[in-house]
Amino acid sequence: MMPALPFLAIAAVGLPLLWLLTLPLAGRWHRFGLPLLPVPALLLALVSTSGWQWSLPWLLMDSQWLLDDLRRTFLTLTAVLWSTAGVFALGYLDNRNLKRFLVFWCLTLTGNLGLVIAGDAASFYSFFALMTFASYGLVVHEGTDEAFRAGRVYMAMAVVGEMLLLAGLMLAAEEADSLLLTELADAVVTAPQAQLIIGLLITGFGVKAGLPLLHFWLPLAHPVAPTPASAVLSGAMIKAGLLGWVLTLPLGLATPGDWGDLMVVAGAAASLGGALAGVCQRKTKAVLAYSSISQMGLMMLLVGAALATPDRAAVIVPIIGLYALHHGLAKGALFLSTAVHPPAAGPVRWAYWLLLALPGFSLAGLPWTSGALAKLAMKEALASDHLTMVTATWLSPLMTAGAVATLLLILRFLWLHHKQAEPAANPPWRTAGWLLTVAGSGLVFWVLPWQAGELVEQPYWLPKAYQYPALLAPIGLALTAGFLAALLVRRAPAVPPGDLLALWPARRPASGTVRAQPAPAGRALQRWSDKVSALSVGADTRLRSGGLLALAILVLLVTLINQVS
């Protein structure tokens, strides 16, 4: 163990805070430190060895920080994306409320980096909460009514999520008589309230990870944030929920209940439902946010399979890390590209569209990209003959359907971007940040210095001949479907971002004040009846076209693919 690692760990979470404290004294040069803030964390991920542990008996209630292969993968993702998004931010931010934005940026970054290296429940939950609350400032930064509505929904759901999480962690800690995450997970299985704890943990982290029915805030909040913040929200922070699941759920142990199968169902709903709601979006960033929900759905499949099949968990967990790394960087690159203007003409224009589409196609599993590796590894990990769960036979078709849906979303994104983006010059930092992220998405995956799971064969970046159909078929299917859709459908049905949230009657405008007095009972009753009628009318008009259609197509698609394979 290297003696310098504790210093590096302190620097990783301390540097953003230190930089924050120097903000009041800052000159013009100060902001150029932004991309460098995650550098100690990246170094820590690269130079540490798996199994590194550091106990901090003076911190919180006796803390421990540690790194293993999974955490190093997440740390790499987090550090690289925050760094390149930081470069982008230099060319994106204007001076309006700049300091406020930087404060929240640093706090969120500290939380996001810290939770990856935390090995005990108290420090993990501390960093998690710091990230959750500080990112509110990123979401509402633009100050529009839309942003504040998104912020309100986000905050309400985040607070509820925190409470669920706290209850779950407390129950587990009481059972384990320890705060170490590994011991929590072990104790959960034998606890009398195991079912309750697992349910609380799944839903608590599910708010962050976009678990269906807890996802409403996500397509509202991710798009309204300033673009570099959208990128880290949808690329890195969303993964905190995923990491929370992997660290606290008793993966690899015989678990009571059908939670694994339930998560598979939830993942399927997220992956296909998210894609279908996504193609009905009118804004590029909303499409990408739904794509994140859809992709997180695939990662939920993995978690569900690992939960239901203890003896496969050791194989599946590294794949979750790989998939998170792949998706995080690709999605970050896509989000950043929404604010990069296309060049007017010439070969640069071609290069622009190529680089724009590349991370998207990578998400869909284009051979030779990170996505192909992630998809193949995932497919092998979830091969039905290894799994004993109820939903095992559905996993393969679900993945194929997910790949089709992903590319359809990407096509929708490219189409919208093509229609909406105006040719213009870009600030150099902005271009640089975007290009760095695209490069990161293409390259980081291949240079990981550690073994990322036993399924990955060497040289793994070349798929074997028999694997090409599995990769290319969904792409072909999606391209055909997209082409047909473009021919046949004049205008996609519109689904409001936040989909089912539209069932909730519109709230007071952002400029309204907090209610001063409790309404008398009569008025309250009147409001309730208003709500009920608004619910039936509003739901009908807003979701008529989008929601029902989406639901029907979802069911059809899965059944079809299941029949074919």
Place this chain on the structure above:
Amino acid sequence: MVEDLWLNPWLPVMALATSMVAALVIFMLPEERHVLRTALNLGAAVAKLILVIVMVWGVFHGLEYQLSFTMLPGIEFELKADSLSMMFAGLSSVLWLLTTAYAVGYLENSPNRSRFFGFFSLCVASTTGIALAGNLFTFFLFYEMLTLSTYPLVVHRGTATALRAGRSYIIYTLSGGAVLLLGMAWLYAETGTLDFAPGGVVEGSPTPALTAIFVLLVAGLGVKAALFPLHGWLPQAMVAPAPVSALLHAVAVVKAGAFGIVRVISDVFGIGFASEAGLLLPLAGLAAFTIIFGSVRALFQQDLKRRLAYSTISQVSYIILGICLAGPLGMVGGLVHLLHQGIMKITLFFCAGNYAETLGVHRIDELDGAGPRMPATSVAFTIAAFGMIGTPPLAGFITKWTLGLGALEAELPWVVVVLLASSLLNAAYFLPIVYRLWFRPRSDAWPEEVRWGRLETLGWLLWPPVLTAAAVVMIGVFAAMPFSPLSWAELVVNREYRP
């Protein structure tokens, strides 16, 4: 440093005397001797803090500082510094220093400052006496002295509302005192002792008489602890000047009640006895109800200080709830909140005072955009508010976590539900304030803006909340360090359970 010096028995008396003497001298000072009065005030506060630190060090190493003499046959006046009393004495001496500094700035150029600071010091002397009281009789003396010395502070402004609030305060607390006295007399008749001892002094099997005594004592103390339905005076009393509210809510009055209940349960009846007699569960239920009730009422307040007052009603019951869980972890949670709530709540009241004095803002809906105008104050407020909600890694989280585990250990899972519901409600009434501070633009001028040179407000007003907010972060992040509130509470409980 910890040897048995001849001085040792006198340390508690000296700690008491610092504020008492300061009070007497200040009463005699002419109104315009501003500098001398400030120097006296701060000097006494620093002296007391040093004495308390010395005693904390000694108690940590197993010393006991004790002094007693007989007042009436069978009734002793006794001062004793044990680990529990050092908790309360430590809180009161640290916060006295900060509040004095704050009050100096707050009352700059206002009339009757000698009267104010005199009673202020007397009030702190009473809390020290309450902390160091070695038996129930001594406790009662200082408890009543506290009532009388706070009344002039509550009515300091002399307005009609202040006088009304003062009347309500004095009626509530004197009635509480009478009930306490009755309970105490009956206890003496029943057991023949008023001593405090780890593990309790009540022996034998539970009798109806003992139950009645318990109810009387808790009811008498519950008035100051603002236990439902005895809380009515507290929201009215917030008409007092900000430093008084800060002290009232953080150390003096409310905490004295809660501390008294802790003493009665742990050192008079003994947790084991009280729990076997079935006395604790009903009290836990009442505390839980008060927690939810206070939070719900806070939600509907538009006056900043009123909202904070209802929040106090809710938060102080955490302490009582913790003791009533009748287990070591629950007791740690309750005791640690004695300090945590004090530091968080005093920060919030300091900040509320700063908004009122600098911007003329009293109502929550006038706070829009106060963050950029007063960044340091608003950062302090934000930290303390998140601490109250129980967000990790701040002080409130340590409380909530320990209390929650204590509840699970005692197999009372409904307590966890109460804690979570209270956190949700705390979020519901604190987050909108934080939102207004930082995210709502300011459209019109402040009600009454005062400019204080280079800083956002007067330095005397600015530094106390900044320091206490830093403490809110520190005592959470470094909760496992020796001498942190958490470690000290664990020490108290260890000594309680293994006397």
